[in-house]
Amino acid sequence: MLKKIKKNKIAFISFLTIILIILLAVFVPVITPYSYFEQELSMANSPPSFSHIFGTDNLGRDLFTRVLYGARISLAIGFFAAFLNLIVGVLYGGISGYFGGNIDNVMMRIVDIFYSIPLILYVVLLMVVLKPGLVNIFIALSIVYWLRMARIVRNQVMSLKNKEYVLAAKMLKASHFRIITKHILPNCFGPILVTATLAIPEAIFTEAFLSFVGLGVTAPMASWGVLAVDGLNSLRSYPYQLLFPSLFICITMFSFNFLSDYLRDVFDPKMK
């Protein structure tokens, strides 16, 4: 029990951290007097101080403000990816698992094919073709990242649909829709939730990677990834410019990872 509470505590702190970051992102305009694009060249590259708690970047923009605005973009990407994961993955996996047979065979072969190739390459490829930008990041992520969810939902549905209570519902001539929504999906809830929570940090990760190869969101907007890459260029002289965005990325990823670990323990200790 003690261990569980302790683990719970970490999960709880993670949850609070995520909420805090979301609140900060929502209320940036109230929290800081600066805007993310306002340049003040005389103040360029000033280290953390009382007026700029995270310091300023090479164009004199307040880093704290930019990091918080970056939170908006990075979190939006994360949550949107998770949402898309959910819709497409659950639909695809659900249909495949529920109907089984040849439909399942074909649908899962397609997933297998996509699964066996390095997906991030295709995100890059799509971004190259589509040109960088926030909307295109959404599109690229959504075309590619529903696969894992589809697989997990499909396996769950496969094993659930032969359970006695589902067979009983079938004997009572319940409609497909009713069986799926009432008897099968609620029982897949755990794995779906865990997968969705994991999709959020993964999308943030991917976005950071895209920023690194110059395919992230375009200036003057800046995600955490873009900020970190900017900071990377001045690592030698102004390490704090990398430190703060990195810290936010890591803390967010950390929180989501712990949260999903916890959820996994709660819902299904055997799931990997």
Next chain:
Amino acid sequence: MKTFLERVNVLFSYIIKRFLSMLLVIFIVITVTFFLMHLIPGGPFSSERALPESVMQNITERYHLNDPIHVQYFDYLGNIVKGDLGPSFKYEDRTVNQIIEESFFVSVKLGVLSIFISLIISIPLGIISALLKGGWADRLIMMLSTVVISAPNFILASLLIYLFSLKLGLLPAAMFEGFEYMILPAFSLAGFSTAFILRLVRTELIEVLQEEYILTAKAKGLSMPMIIYRHCLKNIMIPVISYLAPQIAAIFTGSFVIETMFSIPGLGRHFVTSVYNRDYTVILGLTIFYSAILLLLNFISDLICAYLDPRIALDSNEET
């Protein structure tokens, strides 16, 4: 009862089957990437691009853009079969093949080193962590691995550069002129896989240790190290190997970032450069090359798993 020969036969037909399906996937990959590049409106090869007439003409000629799309496609396919991934879009005198030849082995060296590092660290630590489950050592190891998993590799790399190169001055931070130049990039590259495999080993071992056959082994009088060695390692290695191929993929994509950061003349850096330059043919060629390599590794890891795990039925007639 199957004789040895029949068994070999089954194995052989399994290999053939898996090999053919791999070829099919590679074919699909080529097709999808090709049409993605050529058909998307406003894409690099579409004719509605606003380029000066002379440039356009030049490009059109070199890439046979006037041919109908299916002719271009079969040309490209035919060239790939011959092992030719085509010329660069940006640099007249370079081909994709040249780029691969120059840089592939640099990346392989780095990749092999970092896989080696991650296995050497992760398997023992994962075993320790599982055996001391709940203790302080386990908690520390798990905490560290979550930190490493949570940090994108360029952040890990910059931390390493900052510490070992800028502050302590122990190791070089850039270029590629000897073994000591590979240490920091290899560790940065290995970080994620190390943490991932460590966690995998830990969960698998915890699960295996609860199996009844471990009790049987203990009842036979085996010591704990013997139990781990004889009754757990093989069982753990199966998931580790089947996850190794995706880990190698992660190291590939990680190498884009790491090679660029450390100015290592590997394939990854060329990929990033070609993305920056919008060198479309190189991007296309390298994507296909990477996919093929990964599929090959997947294939190999499947074969090793099938060899290690007798439960994987190689064909459906196998008695169970």
Next chain:
Amino acid sequence: MALLEVRNLSVTFDFLEGKVQAVRDVNFEIEKGEILGIVGESGCGKSVMAKSIMRLICDDYCNLAGNILFNDVDLLTMSEEHLQKIRGNFISMAFQNPLSSLNPVLTIGLQVAEPFLIHTDMSRKDAFLKAQEMISKVGISDPETRLLQYPHQISGGMRQRVAIAMALALEPQILIADEVTTALDVTVQAQIIELLKKLNKELSSSIMFITHDLALLTNICHRVIVMYAGQIVESASVDELYNDPKHPYTKSLLQSIPRIDKKKKSLTSIPGSVIDLRDLPDGCAFFARCSFRKDVCKTSPELQQIGAKRFCRCHCL
């Protein structure tokens, strides 16, 4: 002197929700060559007791108290290294589920040869030859091919034979057979029982045969211990127990066996369910389900000697 003497054995699990007394103050012994049956409903602690004899369940939550004397040496205080020399060599164990008690990724040959490899200085080749011999001894045909097969390739009954071959490899003085027949078909059950009886005669190993099936015991055992809620409630020779059960629990167990030789209207079952070991009552553990209960049963009964080798734990004798 008995081969194995269990004295005041108690096994307690310290769970965070509370203590579970799985085995409470158990005393018994096994003579050389004897087949001792241990019977009780699932959850009565018989399996935990069996495992604790070889200290197979010593994790942080588990407390073992008492003495387990094997040839006058206490297994409970012995060092782990010393114990490893006894396990599988002098005392061995076979488990309930033949599917999960064999390692799926190792060949049958290796698993049967393993006792030889660790307890003797036999070469690998000799160990496999001995393994082959053992496999044919437990009645498996075509032992040469079986050696190279994996557990999933053979049937459940055969797997259990392999498990027994493994346990008997070094001709141990005691074999603990924990529900070895439970997961098997009735016909296969009978074969395994015959096998155990045969091996008991040939090797003169003692067998501790654990089951929840009282009917099965009459076929194989010399003496039977009936357990309820972690305690011994009755122990007697098979004939005595079968013809003249003393404890109400034993009586009701016997009544719930279907019989064709006696005319009976319907099969009786024991009312209620097995007691929760986390929440033991002060008096007799069987109180709530007993049809002979009196007021005196609210105090706990002692195990009384009522015959030469007969014990019973009841106020109503």
